[in-house]
Amino acid sequence: MAKHVEMGYNAFDMADHYGSAEILYGQFKESLPSPAEVVGATKWCVFRQTELSRSVVENAVRERMTRMRTTTVDLLQFHWQDYSDKGYLTALQILQDLQNEGLISAVGLCNFDAIRTDEICTQLGPGFIVSNQVQFSLIDTRPLHGMADVCERHDVKLLTYGTLCGGFLADQWLNQPEPDLYSGVLTPSQRKYLDMILKAWGNWELFQSLLAVLRDIGDLHGGLSIANIATRWVLDHSFVGAVIIGARLGVSEHTDDNDRVFGFRLTDEDNRAIEAVQTRSNGRRMITLIGDCGAEYR
Numbered sequence: 001m002a003k004h005v006e007m008g009y010n011a012f013d014m015a016d017h018y019g020s021a022e023i024l025y026g027q028f029k030e031s032l033p034s035p036a037e038v039v040g041a042t043k044w045c046v047f048r049q050t051e052l053s054r055s056v057v058e059n060a061v062r063e064r065m066t067r068m069r070t071t072t073v074d075l076l077q078f079h080w081q082d083y084s085d086k087g088y089l090t091a092l093q094i095l096q097d098l099q100n101e102g103l104i105s106a107v108g109l110c111n112f113d114a115i116r117t118d119e120i121c122t123q124l125g126p127g128f129i130v131s132n133q134v135q136f137s138l139i140d141t142r143p144l145h146g147m148a149d150v151c152e153r154h155d156v157k158l159l160t161y162g163t164l165c166g167g168f169l170a171d172q173w174l175n176q177p178e179p180d181l182y183s184g185v186l187t188p189s190q191r192k193y194l195d196m197i198l199k200a201w202g203n204w205e206l207f208q209s210l211l212a213v214l215r216d217i218g219d220l221h222g223g224l225s226i227a228n229i230a231t232r233w234v235l236d237h238s239f240v241g242a243v244i245i246g247a248r249l250g251v252s253e254h255t256d257d258n259d260r261v262f263g264f265r266l267t268d269e270d271n272r273a274i275e276a277v278q279t280r281s282n283g284r285r286m287i288t289l290i291g292d293c294g295a296e297y298r
Contacts, residue, residue, distance in 0.1 A: 001028045002028075005037065007255050009255065009258075010038045012025055013041045013042075013133075013159070013244050014040070015045060016042065016043055016044055016045060016060070016063070016064065017043075017045060022040075022064065022067035022068050023067050026040075026069030027069070029068070029069060029070070030069050040070065040073070041075035041077060042068065042075070043078070043079055043110050044060045044061065044076060045081075046078075046080050046091065048081070049082065049085065050087065052087050052091055054097075057091055057094040057098070058103070061073060061076065061095070061098055061103050061104060062103070064076065072102060072104065072105050073103065073105065074105050074106065075105065075106045075107075076104045076106070077107075077108040077109060077110040077131070078091065078092060078107065078108070078110060079110040079111055079112075080112075081297075083116060088116070088120070089120065089124075092120060092124055092129075095107050096128055108131035108132060108133065110132070110133040110134075110294075111133065111134055111297055112132055112134075113291075113292035113293050113294055113295065114150045114292055114293070115292070117132055117147065117151075117154075117156065118153070121153075121154035121156065122154075126154065126155070127155070130157065131156060131159050132156055132157075132158055132159070133244070134147065134158055134159075134160060134161075134293040135162035135293065136158060136160035136161075136162070136163065136237075136240070137162050137165055138210065138214075138233055138274065138278070138283075139165050139169070139201050139283065140162060140165075141283045141284065142287045145287045145292075146287075146292065147293055152238070156239075157241025157242070159242050160240055160242070160243050160244065161244045162193065163230065163231055163244075164227055164245070166187065166190040166246075167189075168190065168193055168194065168207075169211070169227060171211075171215065171225055171227070173211060174208070174212065174215055174226065175208070178198075178204035179194065181194055181198075196290075200282060200286050200289050200290055201282055201283055202280070202282060202283075206277070206280060210274075210277045210278075210281075211226055216273070217229050217266070217273065220270070221264050225257055227254070227257060227258075228257065228258075228261050229266070231243055231245070232261055232264065232266055233266060233274065235261065245258055
């Protein structure tokens with residue numbers, strides 16, 4: 001983690017149910033000479049019916065603070081599983097009170113769809129919700145259909161995950177045969193994204209065409225990686241605040257390669273080449289196949 005901070009990657013994303021992530025972050029932050037130089041974004045996720053009260057919400061926030069060894073949560077991202085239960089509005093109103101009292105610096109959403117994000121921002125007022133963490137990539141372009149407009153209207157930024165589709169949008173998969181979804185070689189994350197590529201987006205042959213185009217664009221920009229191009233494509237959207245790149249510390253980090261994303265922009269010609277492949281896929285129709293952002297978890 002220290003290596004990441006030294007390179008400028010000073011924001012860490014975690015959640016209440018990500019094992020010991022909050023605890024490890026808290027220990028690391030406390031060890032720094034200047035703890036304020038890092039930012040901790042965590043989540044409070046309500047997966048089941050909950051009787052809400054001020055104490056229930058405050059206890060959830062204070063638990064995050066204790067585990068992260070901080071007096072204020074930098075960014076608390078809120079997830080609510082059941083849209084039929086409007087309790088999410090009550091929970092967010094209490095979070096707004098806790099923010100006013102200094103327990104939270106900023107509040108965001110996690111895997112909310114466009115309709116509910118618009119509803120929340122409208123009811124709770126401008127400036128309260130700063131972000132929504134959702135999946136967005138060259139494969140999963142659902143945020144372009146509704147969510148982007150909501151973000152622009154309410155000045156909300158997306159924090160995106162799945163931008164590299166579990167590592168499939170990378171040079172190592174170019175000119176490779178289609179992997180067996182059930183071979184046991186793939187990680188759970190890779191199985192999830194491969195399933196989306198093959199069953200919702202298109203097929204492996206078309207995916208290889210996309211990788212080839214990204215490789216050509218990378219070459220035109222001085223030998224940048226496929227991952228660089230895929231990440232830059234997401235970042236070039238004005239409603240995106242940041243891309244969350246998954247890293248297994250000490251195993252798979254790619255810090256040097258990721259650093260190259262900040263030194264270029266895609267050209268109109270680059271985007272046209274990418275679009276030519278995307279129009280052959282089901283990407284633009286994916287929102288009708290699997291639902292809006294976060295629907296796959298509900």
